[in-house]
Amino acid sequence: MMRPELIFHHGKVFTADAAASRAEAIVVAGGMIVAVGHDLDVKSLAGPGTRMVDLGGGMLLPGIVDVHNHHLRGGQADLYELKLLPTMSFDAVLEAVRARCATTKPGEWVFGGIWGSQLVEMIGRASSLAELDAVSGAHPVMLRDDSQHNRWVNSRALELIGIDAGTPDPQDGQILRDVETGAATGLLLERASGLAEQAVERSIPDLAERNKASCRRAVEILNGFGVTAFQDATTTLPFLEALAALDRANELNGWCVASLPAQRTLSGADLVGDALIVRRETYRTRHVRPDFIKLFMDGVPTTRTAAMLTPYRATRLQGCCFCGDPLISIPDLVRWIAKAEKHRMRVKVHCTGDAAVRDTLDAIDVVRSFNGSGNGVGATHQIAHAGFVAPADIPRFRALDVAADLSPIIWYPGPIQEAIRAAIPEDRADCYWPLRDFHAAGALMAAGSDWPVVANPDPWLGIEGMITRRNPRSGYEGALWPEQALDLETVLRIYTVNAAQAMGLSDLTGSIEAGKSADFILVDRDLFATAPERLSQTKVLSTWFEGRQVHEAG
Incomplete structure (x- = not known):
């Protein structure tokens, strides 16, 4: 064993390992965790130069792994953009625009x-x-x-x-x-x-420098919420360039899995598909892993662009039987999944409607029929925003080795759910995010923030919401399908080791075990002694990435 550099002791350590073990102390050397155990055993490993960190009975757990965000957009929003809240009225939005225009150079x-x-x-x-x-x-x-x-x-x-x-x-x-x-x-x-x-x-003359600044700021924000690994959900070439440049300058304090778009994106990127995929190794670094292809099967239910198995509410323009349309045919999706596996990559497929989910599972089923699951890539593909899923399709996630990429911060009662109810009949609209059914079926669930769709990537809002099925913020009453609630330990695993597995990083991070990167966080409370409705108040006191402290609460 390497000479211990740091020993964290006198703590409550949630390891998220396969045995669901608990510990009191960990040893760090060379950016790695080299031992985990009880205080007496671990403290005896200290040498002359070992720094001892007394946790004071505090709770240590693995760094949060965010399986779905748009980090650079989040950093850009924080540094440069007009900030609105989704709860704002139409008139309030207009007033915010008026105020921003008054302080912006003419014509910008x-x-x-x-x-x-x-x-x-x-x-x-x-x-x-x-x-x-x-x-x-x-x-x-x-x-x-x-x-x-x-x-x-x-x-x-x-x-x-x-x-x-x-x-x-x-x-x-x-x-x-x-x-x-x-x-x-x-x-x-x-x-x-x-x-x-x-x-x-x-209109932005210094776009490359702005992208690097946005990326740097985004990772600072993520570290502040305890995130030490994340998957960027739509990684265009400029985003890849910014990530690789930061990592080569030793400024990227987190593992990043990139998802290269196969189609024209919502940001209008020109370089997509094969032309982007062929360049991916140019931007691979120690911490940047361009290992996924991103595909969009549909849009979103709020604008009736999600592909559903049952009709939306009737409108004058769309009639009584409109279900939305998929963006990719099953044969084309089969070709993309097969291509991904040929390149030893995985796919992350955006699906907000249950018809899109079914089509994607059907396509993966076809590829599994001739490739099998042991194709050398780990083979776990992801369905992103797996919120509306037909009951018959839930067991197929485990059978086909597909991870459910969940967005718990955006689904509980709030503006988006109200808009979904306006588009979809209420009895169907409220059968949303079948988490307990996924868990009972043995599906791999991973959680993401989808930041900046949400104001910030605070995982504790999602952790509480998965357990209570209520909105942690005031102003929205009621629970969304409360029968689908999960317990705390299951949810913490969804936010750590499960997400790392879904991203292909489980050999590196996601749990506190000897041989893994020293990525962990200290929080301000014992989560298991905290009332579920107060979990969203959790604060991260410090975040450690590869044995370096990258965040300390002010």
């Missing part, structure tokens, strides 16, 4: 978010565009919604983007238009959002 873009899905019908009106124009003057404006799939822009932005009454809808996207005049109303759905994002990026 004002962009940010997020506005709540409950505003989507109002924002889609021509009269709302006129109100946005009135408060923004000569400034082009772009505002993202709480799903990050849609954008609201003003008339100056439409002009700069090049959208007029004759502009055709992009593939898999829609430019919402006034029914009478045909003019764009300023609401851009799905892939049309990329037109706005590209226009904003063209």
Whole structure:
């Protein structure tokens, strides 16, 4: 064993190992955990230069592993963007835009978010565009919604983007238009959002440096919430470049698994699919792992773009039997999954509707029939946002070695759930996130924040919500399908070792065991002695990555 550099003792250590063991002390050397055990046994390993850290009875657990975020976008939002809350009224959003425009140089873009899905019908009106124009003057404006799939822009932005009454809808996207005049109303759905994002990026002269600063800030924020490993859910080439540059400068304090988009993205990235995948090894570093291909099977239920097995509520435009449409055919999806496995990669497939989930499982089933599961890549593919899942499909996750990438911070009662209820019949809308059924079926569940769809990547909100099925924030009453609640130990594993396994990092991190990276956090309470409805108040006192302290509570 290497000479002990650090010994953390007199603690309550939740290891998340396979035996569900508890410990009191750990030994760190060379950035690795080299021993775990009881105080008397571990303290006896100390040498002349060993630093002893008394935990004072505090709780130590593995670093949080966030299986789904958009970290650079989160850092960018923190540093540069207008901040809105999804609970804000239409008038409050307009007032925030007015105030930001008043302090922004003439003609510069004002962009940010997020506005709540409950505003989507109002924002889609021509009269709302006129109100946005009135408060923004000569400034082009772009505002993202709480799903990050849609954008609201003003008339100056439409002009700069090049959208007029004759502009055709992009593939898999829609430019919402006034029914009478045909003019764009300023609401851009799905892939049309990329037109706005590209226009904003063209206006930034130092984009590469801004991306690095955003990436650096994002990891600082993640470390502050105890996150030491994460999967970026849609990693375009500029994001890869920023990650690799930071890591080569020894400034990346976390493991990052990258998901390379196979299709045009919501940000409008040009380099996708094979052209991006072939470059991935150029950006592989010790901590950056470009090991996933990202695919989108559908949109989101709030705008009726999720592919569902049963119809949405009837509307005048879509009629009584509209279920949404998948974005990829099963044969094309089979080809992408087979290609991923040929490249020793995995897929992360965005599916918010139960029809999209079923199609993806069917495609993976086809590939399993000729590749099997022992294909040398670990073979665990991910279905992201597995919230609406038909009961018959739940056992297929384990049978096909598919991980459920969950987004617990966004599903409990709140603005998004209210918007889903407006689109989907209530009895179906509330059968959302069948966590206990997944657990009973032995499915691998991993949790992600989907930040900046949520304001910050605070895992403790999701941990409490998985246990209570209630919104930890005030203002939203009731529980969402409370029969699907989980216990604390199961949830902590979902946020640590399970997520590491789903990302292909379980040999490196996710649990406190000898031979793994010294990635762990000290929290301000014994989680197992805390009332479930107070878990969201948990604070991270310190975060350690590879045996280095990367966060200390102020």
